Amino acid sequence: MNEKPVDIKKYLSDRVLKLEESPTFALEKKVDMLDGQLKAKGDYVVRFGIGQPDFNTPDNIKDAAKTAIDQNKTKYTASTGIKELKQAIVDKLARDNKLDYGLENIFVGNGGKQVLDAIMRAFINPQDVILVPRPYWVSYTQQVVLSEGIPLEVDFNDLLKIEVVHLKSLIKQYESRIKCLILNSPSNPTGAVYNLKELKEIAQICVENNIFIISDEVYEKFIFGNAEHISAAGLGDEVKNITLTVNAVSKTYAMTGWRIGYIAAHQDIISQMTKIQDQSASNPCTPAQWAAVEALNGDQESVEAMRREYEKRRDYIYNRLNGIDGIKCSLPEGAFYVFPDVSSFYKGSVKNSFDFSSELLEKAYVAVVPGAAFGDDRFVRISYATTMDKIKEGMDRIEKFCGSLSR
Ligand SMILES: Cc1ncc(COP(=O)(O)O)c(C=O)c1O
The missing domain is CATH 3.40.640.10 (Type I PLP-dependent aspartate aminotransferase-like (Major domain))
Structure with missing residues (x-):
């Protein structure tokens, strides 16, 4: 059968064509692929990209959903x-x-x-x-x-x-x-x-x-x-x-x-x-x-336990970031992100936050989101909604990577 090519874009609304892909979801797709390849070699990507708690939903909440389903x-x-x-x-x-x-x-x-x-x-x-x-x-x-x-x-x-x-x-x-x-x-x-x-x-x-x-x-x-x-x-x-x-x-x-x-x-x-x-x-x-x-x-203790853990991670990551020559980072008072200024590394092949994030992912296997996606190209966003072990490993890799860049 002879298929006539259709210009789909002519049919779609300007609204949807103008819309940008979510940079965090786009990054996750890329990271999934790379992670799959690395696993075969016994390595992995440290994921500081997505803003998703690493904790599981507390049991009392899961039980309530199970009961609701059983009760139709x-x-x-x-x-x-x-x-x-x-x-x-x-x-x-x-x-x-x-x-x-x-x-x-x-x-x-x-x-x-x-x-x-x-x-x-x-x-x-x-x-x-x-x-x-x-x-x-x-x-x-x-x-x-x-x-x-x-x-x-x-x-x-x-x-x-x-x-x-x-x-x-x-x-x-x-x-x-x-x-x-x-x-x-x-x-x-x-x-x-x-x-x-x-x-x-x-x-x-x-x-x-x-x-x-x-x-x-x-x-x-x-x-x-x-x-x-x-x-x-x-x-x-x-x-x-x-x-x-x-x-x-x-x-x-x-x-x-x-x-x-x-x-x-x-x-x-x-x-x-x-x-x-x-x-x-x-x-x-x-x-x-x-x-x-x-x-x-229900009981709110699990929320406080997560908060305490996030605070420990924030303190650690904030100190590590500020210990790296060329990075400036203000102390976050909430959420589970840090937003360091890495613009002093914008030289040579690293011209902006996208380049910084891409090279960091490709060379050091650490995923962060370019600040440009949040409206400022000087920064990158690091989510510390991941385990302390991964944070330590990720910070070691970032430190080494930054040391390899010229300023
Ligand atoms: C600032 C902010 N508002 C709203 C949301 C949406 O959260 P939800 O997962 O409930 O849609 C997010 C999720 O990342 C967020 O960071």
Whole structure:
């Protein structure tokens, strides 16, 4: 048969063609391949790429899902979640974040990523502006693009947090086209945590300029030293009215594959957003919802055990990185990432963060994500959601690799 060639791209939307591949998923594919080849030689890649806890989901949570399945809790549910899970979220927000919400304020979806995408769909008309502070989690800008909005990048200061002067100047310039600001504390990729003073200043600017705050708090439980997690919505009613608090069980309970995330916001927003869920996702996976009920209501000791372990790893990796000539790294106060500046090595064949990461992978078998993917080419992101043994081995390899580069 004679097949006529079809130009698929002519049929696909500009929206999807413009979308970038997730750099972390792309890296994982490459690493999987290399790792397979190395295994045959008794070696392996040290994976500092993906932001996925190395811990297993705690047993009490897994048991709750098994029970749900045995009890045939396997059918469709209300599109934004079962009431038992919404109640567990309401109770959690009151207990942990001092936020007073009712069931009507809660929207449960398929992970933090999907609920964030639903927010973008709900808020963005073509050409609307969403303020995305750099360095940012890779999906924020692309989700804005997918909804045909404009992600406008806000610069950062020495602490890797929002540069308020730049924020104000962008607001002056773009005024009414700006719909929302994304706030991510603790931050992926920097691990920066906003303190009360900083949060108040930014929230006040948003209140004065009618800008909604999308407060992504998925790393809230992994906080180190004297740092404290503060929910933006807790700064008073004016701020609460313009804030959508986003969270998920993925990182906190090592439940990345279960796909449960949620939003707490004004009921008028939630009721409109429910239509999106009705017409697209139907509902989050039913047994996973029951597992999330147990995660939020059950014993929290496993979360604290993971936090302690992450803190040990952070201390180790931070000290090792700063001990390497040519690397500058600020101390992350939360999440499970470090974001070192490696730009002093940009000489010869290593011209940018992509080259640095590629050579590090190909020559030293260590996977890190180029900072350019997060909006700043001077850096690379290292995820320390892996075992201490692997971290030690990975740091030895990075040290040796950096020693081999010219500066
Ligand atoms: C800052 C941030 N927000 C949201 C998410 C999404 O998490 P989930 O796995 O629940 O979709 C991630 C995942 O990497 C993240 O880093």
